[in-house]
Amino acid sequence: MNIEDAIKLLKEKGYKATGKRKEILVYFEDADGYRSAKDLIQHLELSYEGISFDTVYRNLYLYNEVGILETTELNGERLFRMNCSRHHHHHFICNDCGKTKEISVCPMDEVHHALANYAIEGHKFEIYGRCPGCQLA
Structure with missing residues (x-):
């Protein structure tokens, strides 16, 4: 999935594609592998000083729920990556x-x-x- 597909999917589900939401998509599109919420927060704090954990987690779970991000668990921590379900793998x-x-x-x-x-x-x-x-x- 790319950013354009993700934004289209968000809009189809009735959600707005805000600046923060687009920045999250850019972060995951550029990431090579799974990333934690903490990794994302550290990245977003460069542009959005004082961004709340609630905002980050709410968007991560929204993206997972609508199929933009996929998740796994490693060492007791939930990790996220851009959904790459072009085929079964x-x-x-x-x-x-x-x-x-x-x-x-x-x-x-x-x-x-x-x-x-x-x-x-x-x-x-x-x-x-x-x-x-x-x-x-």
């Missing part, structure tokens, strides 16, 4: 820098066979470790 997530690598492997084919009589409504599959750059550091 999963991610490798670096524990050190947060960068992600798309992977197309999905264990659901085997799971469907093992749970043939069950109605599966969704799944999440992520692999965690250290990226090549962080292994060298």
Whole structure:
């Protein structure tokens, strides 16, 4: 998803595309991987001194709810990234820098066979470790 698609989706859902909301979209479009609310707040404070945690969290959860951002949890912290659901895939997530690598492997084919009589409504599959750059550091 790009910024134009995200703004269009916001407007379709009845939300305004304010300056702060656009700045959040720019931040996530430029980010390579998942980022925390704290990372976003530090970025926004450069332009919006004293921005509230409530404003940031409210927008992060709104973006997740409408499908602009996707989330994961790492070390007990919720992380966000621009939704990249062009096709079905999963991610490798670096524990050190947060960068992600798309992977197309999905264990659901085997799971469907093992749970043939069950109605599966969704799944999440992520692999965690250290990226090549962080292994060298």
